[in-house]
Structures are given as C-alpha cells and as structure tokens.
Amino acid sequence: MSDYAHIAQSVLYLQPNRTDDNEVINQLQDNWNLNVVQHTDIQEKSMYESLPHVGLLHLEKTDDFHLGHLRNFIDQHPDTQWVALTSEECINSPVVRCLITESCYDYFTLPLHADAIQNLAFTLGHALGMSFLQRRSREDNVCDDYEMVGTSHGMLKLFKALRRVALVDAPVLITGESGTGKELIARAIHERSFRHAKPFIAVNCGALPDALVQSELFGHEKGAFTGAVSQKIGQIEAANQGTLFLDEIGDLPLDQQVNLLRFLQEQNIRRLGATQDTPVDIRVLAATHVDLEHAVKDGYFREDLLYRLNVLQLTPPPLRERHEDIELLARFFFGRFQSEGTKTVRGFSQNALLALQRHNWPGNVRELINRIRRAIVMCEKRMISPADLGLPMPSENPSEYPGQSLKSARESAEKKAVQQAIAQAAGNITRAAKQLQVSRITLYRLLDKYRLN
Numbered sequence: 388m389s390d391y392a393h394i395a396q397s398v399l400y401l402q403p404n405r406t407d408d409n410e411v412i413n414q415l416q417d418n419w420n421l422n423v424v425q426h427t428d429i430q431e432k433s434m435y436e437s438l439p440h441v442g443l444l445h446l447e448k449t450d451d452f453h454l455g456h457l458r459n460f461i462d463q464h465p466d467t468q469w470v471a472l473t474s475e476e477c478i479n480s481p482v483v484r485c486l487i488t489e490s491c492y493d494y495f496t497l498p499l500h501a502d503a504i505q506n507l508a509f510t511l512g513h514a515l516g517m518s519f520l521q522r523r524s525r526e527d528n529v530c531d532d533y534e535m536v537g538t539s540h541g542m543l544k545l546f547k548a549l550r551r552v553a554l555v556d557a558p559v560l561i562t563g564e565s566g567t568g569k570e571l572i573a574r575a576i577h578e579r580s581f582r583h584a585k586p587f588i589a590v591n592c593g594a595l596p597d598a599l600v601q602s603e604l605f606g607h608e609k610g611a612f613t614g615a616v617s618q619k620i621g622q623i624e625a626a627n628q629g630t631l632f633l634d635e636i637g638d639l640p641l642d643q644q645v646n647l648l649r650f651l652q653e654q655n656i657r658r659l660g661a662t663q664d665t666p667v668d669i670r671v672l673a674a675t676h677v678d679l680e681h682a683v684k685d686g687y688f689r690e691d692l693l694y695r696l697n698v699l700q701l702t703p704p705p706l707r708e709r710h711e712d713i714e715l716l717a718r719f720f721f722g723r724f725q726s727e728g729t730k731t732v733r734g735f736s737q738n739a740l741l742a743l744q745r746h747n748w749p750g751n752v753r754e755l756i757n758r759i760r761r762a763i764v765m766c767e768k769r770m771i772s773p774a775d776l777g778l779p780m781p782s783e784n785p786s787e788y789p790g791q792s793l794k795s796a797r798e799s800a801e802k803k804a805v806q807q808a809i810a811q812a813a814g815n816i817t818r819a820a821k822q823l824q825v826s827r828i829t830l831y832r833l834l835d836k837y838r839l840n
C-alpha cells in the first residue's frame with residue numbers, strides 16, 4: 388500500500404460563521420472527515436499544532452482585518468493545500484484575489500450546485516495528493532548541514548521566500564547585518580535548487596588581494612603574467628553548472644565590477660591571457676552588509692551591476708528583532724557544542740536566558756554561537772550563568788533593557804503589557820483590551836505582531 392493510502396481524508400473547513408445546514412458539508416461528509424471551524428477560531432493556540440493536508444476556505448463576508456489573520460495563518464502552514472469558496476462579489480476585492488492566487492490550490496465560485504460540489508470533491512482529492520507530494524519533496528530536500536533555525540514571523544517569511552527563490556534560476560541579492568546568516572541562506576538556496584549536485588563556490592570579494600582579483604575570479608592562461616607557470620581555472624569557472632556566491636560584493640573594486648557585469652550579461656568568461664571566451668552556466672547569489680544603493684550614489688558601486696544582481700532579494704532580520712528565536716537558537720547551539728564542555732553542563736539558568744533576551748546582539752547569530760561555545764567551556768556548574776556567557780546579570784527592574792535600541796525596548800515593554808493583560812483577563816479579549824485602553828482590533832493586531840495568539 389502506498390503512503391498516500393494512509394493519509395486520513397481530513398479537511399479543515401474554515402467558515403466566517405458556523406452553518407449547520409450547509410449543502411457543501413452534507414455532500415462532502417460521505418467521503419471526507421470535515422472539521423468545521425469559524426474564522427475567529429484560528430486564534431486558538433491548538434489550531435497551530437497540527438493541520439490536515441487539505442483546507443477549505445470559505446471567503447464570504449470577511450473583512451480585510453480577518454483576511455489578514457487568515458493569510459498569516461495560511462502562510463504559517465505551508466504544507467496544507469487550500470481550496471477557496473468565494474462569491475462573484477468577493478472576488479472583486481484585491482485582498483481576496485491576492486489570497487487566492489498566492490495561497491490557494493484552487494477556488495470555486497458560490498453558490499455551488501450538485502455538479503460543482505462533485506467537482507469540489509475531486510479537487511480536494513487532487514489537493515491532498517499535491518500536499519503529500521510537497522511534503523515528500525521537502526523532506527527529500529532537507530539538508531541538515533544547512534539547517535536554519537527560527538520560528539519568528541520574520542524567519543518564517545524568510546523560509547517561505549527562500550523555498551520560492553530556490554526553484555528559479557534568477558540572481559538573488561542577500562542583504563543584512565553581519566552574522567545574520569546570509570551565507571547560510573545562499574547555501575540553503577543552492578541545496579534546494581536543481582543545481583544542488585553541482586558545485587557551490589563561495590568567494591569573499593572583500594578578502595581578495597587587489598592584484599589578484601581578476602585571476603582569482605576569471606583564471607589565467609600559462610604565461611599570462613610573471614609567475615603564471617600553468618593555466619589556472621578561476622572561481623567563476625569552478626562554479627560552472629552550479630552556484631557562485633559572491634560574499635561582500637560591495638567590496639569588489641570598480642574595475643572588476645565591469646568584468647563581472649559582462650559575465651552576468653553574457654554567461655561567458657575570458658581567462659587572463661586568453662584569446663577566446665569560455666561559455667559558462669552559473670547561478671549567481673550575492674551578499675552584502677552595506678547599503679549598495681548608497682554605494683551607487685557615492686560612486687563606489689555600478690548601478691547597472693546592482694540591477695543585474697538585485698533581481699530577487701532576501702533579508703534575514705537582525706537577531707534583536709526576533710526575540711522569540713534567541714532561546715531556540717541558544718538551545719540548538721548548546722546541543723551542537725555540548726560535547727566540547729564537561730559532562731556536568733546541563734543547560735541555561737533562568738538568569739542566563741533572561742540575559743540572552745536583554746542583550747542587543749550586534750554580532751547576531753555568530754555572536755550568539757561564540758558566547759554559547761565559550762559558556763559551555765567556562766561553566767563550572769550544572770547550569771550556564773550570565774557570567775559564563777560574558778553578559779551582565781539581568782537587572783531586577785523589568786523596566787530596564789540595557790543595550791537595546793529604543794524601538795526594541797518599547798516593543799519588549801508593549802509585549803509584556805499585552806501578555807499581562809491577557810493573563811489577568813483570563814484570555815478574555817474584551818476585558819484585556821479595556822484594561823490596556825485600546826480597541827479590540829488594536830489588541831488583535833498586537834497579538835498578531837508578537838505572535839501571542
């Protein structure tokens with residue numbers, strides 16, 4: 388029996404309002420396990436734990452605010468295939484159209500007659516098959532060496548975009564602060580692309596000695612210059628059929644930017660001293676921590692090269708903007724490096740976890756890794772302390788957020804206030820909103836922003 392046969396034919400049916408006499412429900416119930424819930428029920432935490440392979444999304448009389456919630460919910464469950472039910476009137480809304488075209492497998496226009504419901508049943512079957520294939524291919528593509536950790540909204544968005552850009556062959560510009568994972572992203576794109584069995588060549592443009600940049604990148608023929616005793620293949624040619632990752636692209640000297648542009652336009656290179664071009668077939672990914680548009684304005688970077696490289700863009704957020712990832716990453720790297728310390732080290736003290744949250748992380752994930760490796764070695768007790776991490780003991784006063792930007796400190800305080808109000812109101816949104824003196828809609832937005840729903 389195939390794996391497919393083991394999958395329960397379950398469908399989550401998301402409706403604006405619960406309707407008992409729904410014709411669709413009656414007819415589908417024979418062959419499908421229907422779990423009917425209201426749009427507002429997606430606020431329930433349990434909804435995020437496991438979802439069936441297929442969802443039916445009823446999009447009538449849904450305002451943009453709830454559509455935004457639905458969109459977030461759907462984006463967070465990329466393995467579920469959705470079929471939308473909508474009306475002629477709703478389809479006039481750009482938000483509905485965007486939700487359907489970007490996040491749904493198919494859609495049906497209401498009202499549905501008996502034949503259409505039959506077609507809907509077939510479509511759900513196809514969506515189930517597609518979801519199954521998608522999960523399988525994701526498992527095939529998982530590569531532990533390039534595992535990226537993160538459950539924050541920013542990282543989930545990034546993972547989704549990464550999966551999309553991996554499937555095409557266009558250049559990607561990865562921008563972001565140092566240590567945020569730009570090279571890891573480039574490797575993950577390559578591993579998930581059709582070029583994954585071919586070379587991945589990473590070149591740090593900032594580390595190439597000026598005099599050798601051209602021969603390093605493009606190679607040279609024997610006798611091309613004094614000391615060129617044999618022919619040498621350059622880094623670009625070495626990436627043929629695979630992926631070339633140009634790290635710190637902003638540091639490439641202007642004269643070499645022209646050569647790079649020519650290679651990008653023509654997919655040809657000419658080794659130093661050669662009389663003929665060599666055709667190559669390479670996907671180019673580039674990364675920078677400097678603002679290239681500024682560099683263009685200041686005359687350090689060619690505008691035409693920027694356009695060539697910046698077809699798709701990915702930007703990993705800095706660690707201080709994704710507090711919920713800090714503990715997750717800390718535990719992940721603790722597991723990875725635990726064997727470097729004594730056997731007695733078991734984990735992090737509460738103060739250490741608090742100190743990790745309070746720190747501003749100018750060096751991002753790289754700094755976190757260094758601090759954890761150091762702590763594992765330095766720790767003399769069972770639990771890692773703030774001092775082992777090289778961080779100050781967190782202050783008793785929760786209103787102090789040393790080292791954080793004002794924006795980040797404000798957000799931490801806002802999140803805490805929302806958490807406290809929700810806890811005091813025992814989850815009652817109306818009461819919590821009243822206590823915070825904001826509208827229910829604002830409170831829903833805050834719950835969404837801090838992923839407290």
Ligand SMILES: Nc1ncnc2c1ncn2[C@@H]1O[C@H](COP(=O)(O)OP(=O)(O)OP(=O)(O)O)[C@@H](O)[C@H]1O
Pocket residue numbers: 534535536537563564565566567568569570571572634674676752753756
């Ligand atoms: N989300 C993540 N999950 C797991 N490891 C991560 C993550 N992000 C970064 N890392 C790790 O952090 C370290 C720094 O990442 P990386 O070298 O990719 O950053 P970078 O942005 O390219 O830095 P730089 O701009 O300084 O070159 C690497 O060891 C990488 O594996």
